[in-house]
Amino acid sequence: xxxxxxxxxxxxxxxxxxxxxxxxxxxxxxxxxxxxxxxxxxxxxxxxxxxxxxxxxxxxxxxxxxxxxxxxxxxxxxxxxxxxxxxxxxxxxxxxxxxxxxxxxxxxxxxxxxxxxxxxxxxxxxxxxxxxxxxxxxxxxxxxxxxxxxxxxxxxxxxxxxxxxxxxxxxxxxxxxxxxxxxxxxxxxxxxxxxxxxxxxxxxxxxxxxxxxxxxxxxxxxxxxxxxxxxxxxxxxxx
Numbered sequence: 001x002x003x004x005x006x007x008x009x010x011x012x013x014x015x016x017x018x019x020x021x022x023x024x025x026x027x028x029x030x031x032x033x034x035x036x037x038x039x040x041x042x043x044x045x046x047x048x049x050x051x052x053x054x055x056x057x058x059x060x061x062x063x064x065x066x067x068x069x070x071x072x073x074x075x076x077x078x079x080x081x082x083x084x085x086x087x088x089x090x091x092x093x094x095x096x097x098x099x100x101x102x103x104x105x106x107x108x109x110x111x112x113x114x115x116x117x118x119x120x121x122x123x124x125x126x127x128x129x130x131x132x133x134x135x136x137x138x139x140x141x142x143x144x145x146x147x148x149x150x151x152x153x154x155x156x157x158x159x160x161x162x163x164x165x166x167x168x169x170x171x172x173x174x175x176x177x178x179x180x181x182x183x184x185x186x187x188x189x190x191x192x193x194x195x196x197x198x199x200x201x202x203x204x205x206x207x208x209x210x211x212x213x214x215x216x217x218x219x220x221x222x223x224x225x226x227x228x229x230x231x232x233x234x235x236x237x238x239x
Contacts, residue, residue, distance in 0.1 A: 034084040036092070038236035042205070044076040044098045046123075047227040057158070057213060057221030058121075064220060065104035065119060071108070072123055074100040076230060080129070084238065087139055090148075091132040096230075099124040109165055117171060118158035119162035125226060127207060128153040129186050144192040152186040155179075158224055176217050184209030184224050196238065203232045 020042035049069045052059040058069060075098070082092025100123055105116040131150025138144065164173060190203030209226045213219050 010122075026113055034238050035082055036080075036082045036090060036236055037232050037237050038080045038082070038094075040076075040078040040080065040094075040232045040234050042076060042094070042230060042232035044074060044125075045070075045229045045231070046072045047225050051212075051227070052150065053223065055222040056225045057223070058225070059221045061104075061160075064107065065121070066107055067102050067104045067121065072100050074098060078127075080230075080236075082133075084139060087115055088135050089132060090135075090139070091105040092130075094129045096125075096127050096129075098126070098210075098228075106165065111171060113173050117163045117165060119164070122157075122159045122161075123224075124157045125228070126155045127186075128155075129207075131188065133188060135239045140196055142195070143192065144194075146188070146190055146203075147193070148188040150186055152184050152209060154182045154184070154207070154209050154226055156182060156211060156224070156226055158213075160219070170188075176219060178214050178217055178219070180211055182209035182211040184227075190234070192234070192236075198230060198237045199235075201234045203230075205230045205232065 004196060041080045046058075046069060049059065049062065052069070054060075058072070062065070062069070078094055078095050078096030079092030080092055082090040082094075084090050102121045103122055104119045109117055109119055129150055129152050131147035133146045133147055135144055157177065157179040159175060161175035161177075162173070163171050163173055183209055186205060186207040188199055188203060190206045192199045192201035206229050207227065210223055211226060212223050213221065215222070
């Protein structure tokens with residue numbers, strides 16, 4: 001396990017900003033606190049090829065293996081618990097789970113018998129978010145647009161397994177894997193439809209994080225970009 005530094009600023013500053021939003025709720029909020037539980041499901045889209053650094057392992061692998069960055073786009077599920085602080089603010093914590101396996105072969109190498117040299121690339125993320133949402137029109141009207149943001153804490157695992165070719169053009173079986181934690185900002189935007197108890201809706205979110213890969217593992221890149229966009233359906237209730 002390795003320790004990683006967030007890209008794009010200090011997480012302590014970001015966490016403080018989230019806390020400040022929650023503490024800045026109207027003084028009457030203490031008399032209106034409620035709990036909110038939300039189930040989420042939808043689609044995760046990883047950072048595209050043009051947004052990745054030259055050192056990103058997936059970007060480097062594009063010139064070696066036959067896949068597209070978009071092949072790592074896939075489903076994500078999650079849940080969140082939050083406190084409603086008055087009529088305009090919610091603050092809470094949530095978690096999600098995403099995993100994607102991509103089958104590849106070498107672009108320009110085959111075995112002596114003409115068969116492909118095959119690999120599997122696998123990426124897993126389980127983002128944990130600490131965040132606050134602001135509802136400019138209120139939290140208890142039929143249509144409730146909102147924006148928000150906070151801190152994303154992302155346990156991750158990346159692996160490459162299968163057949164590989166060494167410097168002497170010999171084919172061998174191997175598995176290369178690394179895992180750790182990454183940190184970065186998360187931003188939200190969405191809308192809810194419903195009443196005082198049950199609601200449904202849709203949400204867009206983006207988190208930004210990069211992790212360094214273990215230099216002792218023979219990946220073709222030195223880091224992995226974990227930034228991703230999420231398009232979610234939401235269903236929840238207040239209690």
